[in-house]
Amino acid sequence: MLDVMAVAEVLLGQADFSSEQKATFALLAGAHDLGKISLSFRSMLRHGQRQHFSHWELTEAWLFPELPRLADRLNGSWRPLKHLISAVAGHHGRPSGRSEEVYQRYRDQWPDEEGRLDAVTLFDAFLTLFPDASLAGLREADAKRRSWWLAGLVTAADWVASNPDWFPPLEPSLDLPAYLHRARGLAAIAVREAGLQPVPVKDGWLFPFPAEQMRAMQREASSIALRDGPMLAFIEDETGAGKTEAGLILAQRMLLSEKAKGLFFALPTMATADAMFARARGMMGRLFDCPSLTLAHGRAALSRDFRALVGRESGDEDDVTCAPWLADSRHRALLGDIGIGTIDQALLSILPSRFSTLRHWGLSSKILIVDEAHELGDPYMAEQLARLLEMHAMAGGSAILMSATLPINLRQRFAEAFERGTGREAGVDRDMAYPSLSIAGGEARRSYPAVSGKGDVAVCRLEAMADAVDVLADGAAKGAACVWVRNAVDDAIAAVEALRERGVEAKLLHARFALHDRKRIEAEVLARWGRGGQERGGVLVATQIVESSLDLDFDLMVSDLAPMAALIQRIGRLWRHMDLRPATGRPLAGPVLHLLSPDPDFATDERWLQRVLDRGAWTYPLTDQWRTADKLVRRGRISIPADLRALVEAVDGNDIAEVPAALQKAEEERFGQIYAERSRALNNVIAIAEGYATARVGSSREYPTRLGEETRTLLLARREAGGLRPWAPLSGNDEVAEREAWMLSEVSVRCRWLARFALPDQAAADVVVLKQGWPEWRREDVLVCPVEADGRISDGLRYEVDRGLTGSSPQTRG
Template sequence: MAYWGKADDKYPGNPKWHPLPYHCLDVAAVAAIWMDKSPALQQNFSAAYGESWSQKLRAWILFFVALHDLGKADLRFQLKAIAVAVVAWRDIIKGVDHEISQQEISTFDHGHAGMAWAAREYKAWLATTDADHSVWSHWGSWLAAVTGHHGDFPKPYFEGLADIEADEALIDRDRIARHGLVTALEALFLQPVGLTLQDLPPVCSLPARALLAGFCASCDWLGSNIDEFDYRTPDVALEDYLRERLAQIESRRMLSRYGLLASVHDYAGLMALLANDEAPRGVQTQIDILPSVPGLTLIEAPTGSGKTEAALAYAWRLLAAGVADSIVFALPTQATANAMFDRVEAFAAKLYGQANVVLAHGKRDFNTGFQQLVERGQRRTRQGDIEASVQCAAWLASSRKRVFLGQVGVCTVDQVLLSVLPVRHKFVRGFGLNKSVLIVDEVHAYDAYMYGLLGEVLKNQQACGGSAVLLSATLTTLLRDKLLAAWSSHAVHEADTPYPALWHATGGATVPLTVAYEHRPPRREVDKECLRLAAAYPDEGLQARIVAAAKVGALVAVVVNLVDDAQRLARALRERVRECPEVEVDLFHARYRFTDRQDKEVAALTHYGRQASRTAGRILVATQVVEQSLDLDFDWLITQICPVDLLFQRLGRLHRHQREHRPPGFETPRCTVLTVERDDYGVFELIYGNARVLWRTDELLSGQGSLVFPEAYRDYLEQVYQHDDWPNEPERIACDFTKFSSEQLRREKDALQLTSMTVASFRDEDGRITSLTRDGEMSLAVLLLTADGCLVDGRRINAISEHELAEALNLDTVPAPASWTKLLHHCSMETEGPFAGVRQLVVSETAPGVWQTLDKRFAYSQDFGLEKIQAGKPPPE
């Protein structure tokens, strides 16, 4: 009790320090209430530890959580606040009592030291010889989970651990204190349920260790909040202190106030999520048949058929049944995540009444409790940056991460994949996912590298009793089998499975749940034309047709595969409509500051969405950002060649909604596909990687007839993605596919290898980690700055508060293609701190809303985004 666990010279009351055992119990008390209030957490721990929930399993969890700061009972830690040590015990004088350097004191890591001291002293605690290390094999994993609460699993050794230049009496005092703490916690948590230190804790597998680490870190963050847990004089017996703290957390509804727990309304049926004039359709009619148990659910259904509402309804059922505590909704891009937020927010109001709903990539108001944790975390205690409340504040200050501690989080899939990558606090991400229903939309939209990571996420989710729902309109048999295998399942009767279908996997054989004939999607016929043009780029004739269509009132989308092509085409079309003020040409792609991209999303939904006025024609030139999850409705779609599954996603934006009137000539859906003149797909092959899929898609589209849905989903996808060669397949295409397949296997192995690296490899705030989740085109982060250190919105960087900086950088960073690495080599890029991995591009404003680099090689505008300026051409207006 004479060891301090927290100390703060600026603490508003007295004493200025908090005894170590009291702090340990603060954190354990948070853990106790959280587990007792959450059947989902109990299920997570039961699944992870492979045994039914019991008072004994609960006791082991609380015992080890309380041991998380064992390493603070060390002279080197206590000397971090020498004035406090004087008050807590006595003056410890350098030169008399010790010769420990200030550097050794300041760099002392109490988390790693706690693990190392335990490895050295556990035999004395447990009165065992443990000659075969069988006891440590149980204890080690538990201790690694809790003592590594600042983001890593510490090793059971610590260089210089016992080489303390101090009196033996002081060193011995620390040893006795650690043993005393362990014994006291045994009396508080283990003995009341019939356990002792001589009993072995349950086996702690890797998934269980990660779950416990994330849970312990979250409890430590809350248990370090001085507004909730005031500093106390060490004059209350530990048993009484724990009882008081438990009552306090309960009476103050602490976990609810911080948005970590909320009461779920009774499931009201899928009808509650639909408009008044709507009835369940398609896969929605089967949602109430699915079992309310943890598992992997695959939903295959056409674009616009209500998959999102089906997934949310099922998630509601799982939450109401106590199977999960929260929802994490992951989408392919920031644009799709942003568009989904309002729908999810409305759903959350029905689910919870008042909920903590967090959008990962956008400036949204903090939940009040989150805001308080961030503000309190700005206070620096004697522990400095390793203080749990500071770590918590840093985490919550970045919206990308706080999605995992809300009731409902909406994010890109990248944030989910980071839970299995070697970044700090990956365990908090994993813990947030394990207790949630993870919904991944457009699950077909990733590459082999990302599927390697997603497979690991699903394995962890299954191991910890979590649930996942995966949505796609265009799921191939190969990909479905891979996803099911990650859940230790396999499909049966897949050859004759009708479309649409649902698959609910709990391990072993999985039988599809099909939709009754009367609820299947209506037949939809899409006229297609295939134009072979140089570089598949709209020529003069097609550009004239596009403008003519807009003049008669059509909403036209032109989807191209390259941002450069989109920027060039938008300028060309604007030139053509210069004399037609009634026709607007819009541009939408991924290469914007996120704040500007949000404006572009809103404009796209306003002009082309379900509720658009449609009183005049309009043209949208866009890249792949429109092919997923955006509720847009076009009269005519022109698209460059792309893999058939992505083409079908784009077609989901063509005549998406039933309307009484369409412009003349566009009464029936029509798609124009632009492809190359020969079998050389050039840069498109680089983008999509798989020339065979492009060629096969091209071949099928070039044939006679129209596209008929829903039959085309299964028919075209299985043909394009079948493994066997087509009889007429060019030799080059077949050879390219062999190389592609080898490369896919390599990328998947790279992903798996990365998941096994140590967490110390990357910090969670490191800008470089964004490139770890994708093996694709947009992988560079560019920050636009003026020469005097301002963002382009005028804010001076050094005037932005520390806890707002992460959000500011998030909203002002522009994604750029990896191919620009050499072009941006002159940009400043730091290796440490919040700017790590971000290229700083210096620009100056040349016109309102337009910035250029001094060498005039790059320009940025709110309309066109970031672009290269062609040599010999004037800069953009």
């Protein structure tokens, strides 16, 4: 307990609290395990007897009757103290949820007067170690809000102090003050070696290009006035305009103004997080002095860039490392100086998930940078982000949101949530100017000239799939880099087959490839059509994963009709790198979006879109797609960046066009879905004002970060003489290489799509052998799929390296 107390003191040194409050929090952190001084805990250790109450519940049970006396010793009220004690007691990832009445019955039925008196006596002794500890002026409402942060602090301190390498056992020869003095010396070392000690921020130039070449948004970010206290900034500009660099320029200024100690980049997908990690690894050493950098998502272990950092010795001040302690658990990934991961990792801090408070505590000292913020525009995720911003601001954190297509009503909602967390009144900002750099409640920069290198993009509607094939075949014949973005995987596969029948070289990329094959194809795509690509001819057919995951540049684009925000993201991959490939060097006269879409004037029934797009017609809300087609087809041209704000507002704003009568039912269903998703989000997110003691804890299935169709993980395998082997090749001969190969052999599939097929027998002898030793959840959730030499998995289900997972059910085979 004294070890935890000492670690908490070091961690509290970074917090913006009074010395009296820091002393109080450190004192309470040390009391987290008082319940271990009990007969029941000793009996559990010695004889394996079952405990009726956990030791951390006994901490509450014994201290609650002492609240008035202890609060008086701390110059405060017992009501705030009760919430703080519940926070430190609930350091195992969830609060007890027990009432005082339940504790009273426990004390009556299983009395342990000796243990209780020893615990209370020890707490009194702890009080003498912190004579400055005080609750003076702390209101119950404030204690409830701080209880979330305190629970996370105690968890972090407990995990560090429980490491025997840093705190080796000691014979009980020291009294409490002497032992605490020793523990304080060890704690400073432990916190540093764990990667939790903040490092200095540098004020030098961050980027490989000279400052004189800054783009417009980047120049504005370098001079806009920062707001006092926590602040929320919005960076809104077209794709490829340098928003990431602008965000880092602004973040560096905020760090130097002591608004935070570190950064967390929240990305929409694992692929975008991996891409950001690759970019940031070479840059963060110019922002911090020897910082720790972590990758936070479910497949971080597959990142060789990340693994190379773990445990790496720092050679000079520009080096980036990652302490093994941080990399050892996904729960700790948000605790380093710089975290890069999916937005889900941050959203888990405001959902009833275990150790959500640890994530909240880790984020609270960082600038939260949310890239592609429009990706959180659906009702469910938008409510979560609003609660996250409120809680982050409440803990003193600052944030930057970046987007090319953020609707104004979302910008306003996020600003209101953040300002509510600070206790300030949010103003109304509905300025339509674009690009825009604005600080909630502060300055806005919107009057500067912003010129896009690509100029206007023409919009040409295509009536049928055959027309799209003709356009791509013609473009490929001229040597153009071509892309067709499809809404559905099966439609993408059909498009590649149609192009190949025409003799057109076409590469396929979608989400139904095993991870190994997807990574391989993505690398090939980047090498050909990325920023440094040289041999650029040919056609890529891809699904939505190219919208934000990959930095690609095409001369010609065909796209299935999609909502406006998605199309704008796709257009961002058209004539993208104009600094490297100016108009004069491209094989086509100008950028054109060839839009595969029915005529919006002839929406006579709900099958209006399906007649043209087939399966991809159901990917997005029908009415959003009609409004997009109606706007773009009538305009025939997009001026970038000038038109982008108005186009987004036409579909996602408050003043949207009426849909045709034939689509009215779909509109009503969409409104009902929005209401249901928003209601579910509001029910799921934590109630900040009620305090940590009332928090629920459930599974990710009960409280997901995203809504969507249920998916199933397929594990592809090859049959060999020694049994099933992973589909992906092994990178070595050790256990780590084999584990990595199995992870790279997974593919996630929608359950509804999978339901059409007979699936491999999981009771087959070789499958049973492979699953031996798996945890129960994995045996149930993961479907092992041996792939035969000809690609067959089961009747109708196949896997091929150039097509991915495909299927033809008896119904579709006729």
